[in-house]
Amino acid sequence: MIKLLVGLGNPGPEYEDTRHNAGWWWIDRVAQDLRANWHPERAYFGLTARTTVDGQPLWLLKPTTYMNRSGQSVAALARFFKIAPTEILVAHDELDLPPGDARLKRGGGHAGHNGLRDIHAQLGSADYWRLRLGIGHPGVKAEVANWVLRKPPAAERDAIERAIDRAARALPLLLAGDVARATAAIHTNQPPRPKPPRPAHPPTDGTDGR
Template sequence: MIKLFVGLGNPGPDYEATRHNAGFWWIDALARELKANLQPDKSYYGLVARTVVDGEPRWLLKPQTFMNLSGKSVAALARFFKIQPSEILVAHDELDIVPGQAKLKLGGSHAGHNGLRDIHGQLGSPDYWRLRIGIGHPGAKDEVANWVLKKPSAEHRTAIEDSMTRAILAAPLLLAGDMEKATMAIHTSKPPRPKPVRPPESD
């Protein structure tokens, strides 16, 4: 079961609506769903909420260290409460997935994501769960840094929020540790609407 839910992002109003903060958006939505109140906690370098589900304490965390040092916050809380990597889920923005889709994954590489890179190093393990929230790719590698730190279009923001909603609806499965069913629920997205077929033009 998941005991620690982490959302990645950068603190402060300048970053609040940027693509790189998709993980923060999801944790905020989860906190509302669980009626959990995120509060600053210097011991864990972040905003933290504690709730109890099925008699077990669960934690929500938004590191306030800036993205590249996210692992400092995650590791501090996980070590204090003896939470194993496999009991951690990290929600983050994912370039390689289109807006409107999200994927659940256990382990693997950080794929160049600096927040994940630091969590790998601080936990000493890549074997934690990731909720990969699709933000799309700008198309060129040298545009990535600018892309993630900008706001998505209204259309993309709506699509991203739709994918997050599916992941929120799967929260009871994540909390229960039914990761197979949670994966199926999160990965199931509505197919795009077919474009209307134009009638052939008459001569």
């Protein structure tokens, strides 16, 4: 069972709306849904919130160490409360997915993401859950650093928010251990179906209109 939810991002108003903070956007939405209040915790190098779901304690964490030291915060809380890597879910921005896509996975590499890289190192394990929130790729590797630290245009932000909404709504399934249904709900990325056309007024000549 997941016992710790982590959203990755950078502290400070200059980073608040940048693509690199997609993990923070998700964890803030979850805290709102769970009515959990954030508190600064120096011992865990971040903002924490604690709640209970189905009688089980659940921690929420926003590291404030800056992205490349995220593992310092995650490992500090996980070790103190004896939370195993398999009981941790980390939400983060993902260059390899377009805005609007989200993917759930457990384990794997860090793919050059500095936050995940430090979590790997500090936990000594890659065997934790990841919620990958697509932010798209600039197309040129040299532009990645600038890309993640820029605000997405409104259409992209709306797409990311839709993915965040799906993932937040699927969280109860994941916490209940229903990984298959949670994964299906998160991975579905379909545009809203158009409303069907309204039927024409019935003919008045007594025919059926055919």
